[in-house]
Amino acid sequence: MSWQAWAAIAFWIAAWAVNGTVANRWGRRKWARIFVPALFGVTLLVLWQGLVKGLNVPSVILPAPTQIAARFADSVPLLWGDFSQTILKGALGGYVIGCGAAVLTAIAVDRSPFLQRGLLPVGNFFAALPIVGVAPILVMWFGFDWQSKAAVVVVMVFFPVLVNMVAGLAATDPLQRDLMKTYSASYRDSLLRLRLPAAMPFLFNGLKIATTLALIGAIVAEFFGSPTRGMGFRISTAVGQLDMALVWSEIVVAALAGSGFYGLMALIEKTVTFWHPSQRG
Template identity: 85%
Template structure:
């Protein structure tokens, strides 16, 4: 192994010792957590870079992070095109349709206790199934373009959001419902002012799970056929050409899009459910 490898290992040991020190001494201070986590992430990257260079690993097997970053910067227009095709067109439109439909169906089902009782176990069962397998069928129905990807995403996000929303609508306690009754609230009013707000923490739980599912659905559906752009298409063809840096650049895009999407939902959740204990506790530092 050449000097880069040893340097990386030395950096790793030093960073780990520093992290242990900070974690044991300074864990009460506010900056410790983000600092330790960031340093750990950086260490992983340095170790990866150093070992790949030090051991002369072929870029066909594992490219170094700097090589991937260079490829990323060099092929920005390509990556942006794939991003719009897969994430903005496929995943996002499917996500909006699927989540919207799930919320509407949940509100409809909620009117009938009988249906709700039957739908929850069935929905739970379907949510555990390998739904991504319907991708080839939907690609066959809706064609190769983003519509079929959106359809896969609709089916994938529908059930997790549905079961969370149904559970959320049932989450008010009798005392609160009685209060609405003493106000002689109509069914619509108690839905609008009590049960929908009360369902929001549950709904956002489902919506956050669905973000990852949406990206997975949109990318995997492209393995079954796509126009000549899109992240799944790029990954599978670049793998075929052994252009691993491009594949990793696409993975970086997927990772950024995934955490960005999730982060966005978390921000919206904070704004909508500011009254919920789990959100308030974080603000006070309790």
């Protein structure tokens, strides 16, 4: 162990002490809520850097954060190309189609309680399955380009969104529905003014789960065949060339895309379901 490793460990202990004090003394303040996790994240990075440098870990096994950052800065155009191929075309395209189809199916099924009772358990069952396994089949059907990735994403996001939407459409209580009846509201009116708004919290729950699934589906499907760009393709070829810094850069992109996508849905949820107790804080 060299001085870098010891310095990192010393930093860790100091940061831990600071975090302990801050959390116990000012834990309810707003700045502490941001400061404590941020310091923890920084500590992890410092520890990573120090241990990799201090223990002389070869960069083909685990590159240091600084190396990854340098590689990331070097290959921004490459990463952007992969990002647009995998995330913008494959994942987003599939996400929109899959979620749209699920919502429409849920509304269609909603008129028949019989189908609803049948579809919910089946949908729940499918939602728990390792659906990512259909990737090789869909790649065979739709070819190597982004269409097959979008198809995998459609299948993966469909059931979680469907189950949540069906549950959401059933979420109105009888009193509210009776009220709509006394207003002699048509099916369309009660759907638009009562049931759909009431289903929104459930729908967004499903949509948020689906964001991560979409990214997973789009990237994993590329392992079964892809054109010569895309994040999954880049990861598997970079591993072959032992270019671990590039692999980690792709992971950083995936992480940023994942949390950004999720954050975007959470933001939309906040504006759409501002009336819901969980949003009023």
